[in-house]
Amino acid sequence: MTFNPGGLPVKYFSPSTIEEAVELLSSGPNRRVFAGATDVVPQMRSGRPAPDGLIDLKGIERLISVTDTGSMWVIGAAAPTVRLTSNPAFVASFPGLAEASGLIGSDQVQSRSSLGGNLCNSSPAADSVPALFANRARAVIASGAGTRTIAVQDVPTGPGRTSLAPGEFIIEFEIDRPTTNSGDAYFRLTPRTEMDIAVVGAGARVDLDGAGTISSATLALGAVAPTVVRVPDAEAALLGAALTNGAPSDDVLAAVAAAASAACNPIDDKRGTIKYRRHVAGVLARRSILAAIARASAA
Amino acid sequence: MSTKTHVTCIINGDETDFLTEDGESLLNALRDEVGLTGAKEGCGTGDCGACSIIMNGDLTASCLVFAPEAQCSTIVTVEGLADGDHLHPLQQCFLEGAALQCGVCTPGFLVASKVLLDRNPNPDDTEIRYALAGNLCRCTGYDKIVRAVKEAAVQLRENGKVQA
Ligand SMILES: Cc1cc2nc3c(=O)[nH]c(=O)nc-3n(C[C@H](O)[C@H](O)[C@H](O)COP(=O)(O)OP(=O)(O)OC[C@H]3O[C@@H](n4cnc5c(N)ncnc54)[C@H](O)[C@@H]3O)c2cc1C
Ligand code: FES
Ligand code: FES
Numbered sequence: 001m002t003f004n005p006g007g008l009p010v011k012y013f014s015p016s017t018i019e020e021a022v023e024l025l026s027s028g029p030n031r032r033v034f035a036g037a038t039d040v041v042p043q044m045r046s047g048r049p050a051p052d053g054l055i056d057l058k059g060i061e062r063l064i065s066v067t068d069t070g071s072m073w074v075i076g077a078a079a080p081t082v083r084l085t086s087n088p089a090f091v092a093s094f095p096g097l098a099e100a101s102g103l104i105g106s107d108q109v110q111s112r113s114s115l116g117g118n119l120c121n122s123s124p125a126a127d128s129v130p131a132l133f134a135n136r137a138r139a140v141i142a143s144g145a146g147t148r149t150i151a152v153q154d155v156p157t158g159p160g161r162t163s164l165a166p167g168e169f170i171i172e173f174e175i176d177r178p179t180t181n182s183g184d185a186y187f188r189l190t191p192r193t194e195m196d197i198a199v200v201g202a203g204a205r206v207d208l209d210g211a212g213t214i215s216s217a218t219l220a221l222g223a224v225a226p227t228v229v230r231v232p233d234a235e236a237a238l239l240g241a242a243l244t245n246g247a248p249s250d251d252v253l254a255a256v257a258a259a260a261s262a263a264c265n266p267i268d269d270k271r272g273t274i275k276y277r278r279h280v281a282g283v284l285a286r287r288s289i290l291a292a293i294a295r296a297s298a299a
Numbered sequence: 300m301s302t303k304t305h306v307t308c309i310i311n312g313d314e315t316d317f318l319t320e321d322g323e324s325l326l327n328a329l330r331d332e333v334g335l336t337g338a339k340e341g342c343g344t345g346d347c348g349a350c351s352i353i354m355n356g357d358l359t360a361s362c363l364v365f366a367p368e369a370q371c372s373t374i375v376t377v378e379g380l381a382d383g384d385h386l387h388p389l390q391q392c393f394l395e396g397a398a399l400q401c402g403v404c405t406p407g408f409l410v411a412s413k414v415l416l417d418r419n420p421n422p423d424d425t426e427i428r429y430a431l432a433g434n435l436c437r438c439t440g441y442d443k444i445v446r447a448v449k450e451a452a453v454q455l456r457e458n459g460k461v462q463a
Contacts, residue, residue, distance in 0.1 A: 007322040007323035007327065008323075010322040012304070041343075041363045042345060106432050107357075107414070107430065108351055195433065
C-alpha cells in the first residue's frame with residue numbers, strides 16, 4: 001500500500017481506565033496503544049503493517065493530566081505537548097523540556113503529539129527525549145502485573161525499539177522538582193527553523209550548590225547514535241566546576257565539547273555527515289550547558 | 300471491521316452524528332459522511348495542514364485523527380467561519396489580497412489563522428509565519444497569505460470582533 005485514501009484496517013478502542021487498557025492490550029494478537037497517532041498514522045500510510053487493534057490512551061484521565069505534586073511534576077504519557085508548552089508553571093520549572101516538546105512538528109501536530117509517543121516511537125532524533133534524559137525523568141509503566149517505575153533512559157534500546165515488554169505501556173513521567181538552583185536547556189540543529197528533523201539535539205540540566213558551584217550536570221544527545229545517549233565524561237568534567245562570570249573555565253567547556261563529540265556514533269545521511277554531526281554535537285553540548293547554567297544562576 | 304461506529308459530536312455549533320469505520324480518518328468522515336468538503340487531504344501524514352480543523356479548541360490535522368475519536372468532541376471547520384453569506388474577515392482578506400491560487404491549501408490556512416488571531420489579535424510577521432509553519436502552499440507563495448492575515452487582524456481589531 002502506498003497511499004490509502006480510505007480507512008486503515010484497524011479496530012479502535014477507547015478505554016477509560018488503566019485496567020481496561022491493560023486488558024485490551026493483551027486480549028488480541030497484535031494490539032498497540034497510541035496517543036496522538038502522529039507517528040502511527042504516517043507509518044501505516046507509508047506501508048507499515050497496521051496492528052489489528054489500536055488502543056487510544058487519551059480517554060484515561062491520568063494519562064492526559066499534567067500536575068505539580070510539590071515534590072515532582074507528573075506528566076501523563078498521552079498528554080498532548082501543547083498542554084506542556086501552554087502551562088506557564090511547567091514552562092517556568094523546565095523551560096528546556098518545554099522548548100524541546102514544543103519543537104515537535106507544527107501546531108497541528110502539537111495538539112496530538114505526546115511525550116509517551118515521542119519516547120516509545122524511539123527515533124534517535126526525538127526532540128523531547130534528550131530533555132527527559134537530562135532531567136532524569138522516570139517512566140511509570142503499567143501491565144497485567146501492576147506498575148513499575150524505571151529511568152526514561154532505560155526505555156529506548158534502538159531505532160523503533162524499547163525495553164517495554166509486550167502488554168506494557170507508559171502511564172506517566174515523573175520529574176523531581178529541583179531542590180537547589182537549577183536550569184535545563186535543549187538545542188537542536190535543523191536546516192529549516194520549523195517542521196524538520198534534528199541533525200543533532202542536545203539536552204542539558206545543571207544544578208548549582210549554595211556557593212554557585214556545579215553540584216550536578218546531565219547532558220544527553222539526540223540523532224547521533226541508535227538511541228539518545230548520555231555523555232558521562234562531560235558530566236564528570238562539569239561536576240564541582242566553579243563558575244567565573246557565569247561560566248566554567250574554557251578547559252572544562254573544551255572537555256565537554258570533546259566528550260560530546262566522542263560519545264557520537266552517528267550515521268552519514270542527507271542531513272549530515274559523520275564528521276559534521278560529531279562537530280555539531282560538541283558545539284550544541286557546550287551551548288546547552290551554558291544555557292542551563294545561565295538559567296540555574298537566574299533561578 | 301465492517302461494523303460501523305456511531306459518532307455524535309458538535310460541528311460548527313450543530314449537534315451532528317455520523318457512521319464511520321474504525322480506521323477511517325476524521326478528515327474522510329467529515330468530507331464523505333458529514334458532507335463538509337472544505338478540509339482537504341494534501342498529504343495524509345500531518346505535513347501540509349490542508350486538513351486543519353479546530354478540535355476541542357486546538358488546531359488539529361484531521362488526517363491524523365481516527366474518526367471515532369470525535370465522539371463527544373467540539374469541532375470547527377472552515378465552513379464554520381463565515382456568518383451565513385457574510386464572509387469572515389480572514390476569508391474576505393484572502394480574496395481581496397489574492398492570497399490563493401488553486402485554493403487547496405486555503406481552508407487550512409484560514410482555520411490556522413483563525414486560531415492564531417483568537418489567541419493573538421495583533422501578531423507580527425514572524426508570529427504569523429511560525430503559526431502557519433504547519434501549512435504548506437505550493438502555488439501562491441507565503442507573502443500574500445501573511446499580508447492577508449495581517450489585514451484581517453486589523454479589521455478584526457477595529458470591529459472588536461475577535462471571538463474566543
Ligand atoms: C508533520 C510531523 C512533524 C513532526 N516533527 C517532529 C519533530 O520535529 N520532532 C520530533 O521529535 N518528532 C516529530 N514528529 C513525530 C511525532 O509527532 C512525535 O514523535 C510525537 O511525539 C509522537 O507522539 P504521539 O502521541 O503522536 O505518538 P503515537 O503515534 O500515538 O505513538 C508512537 C509510538 O509510541 C507508542 N506509544 C505511544 N504512547 C505510548 C505509551 N504511553 N506507552 C507505550 N507506548 C506508547 C505507540 O504504540 C507507537 O509505537 C513529527 C510528526 C509529524 C506528523
Ligand atoms: S492532509 Fe493532513 S496534514 Fe496534510
Ligand atoms: S493556493 Fe494552491 S496550494 Fe496554496
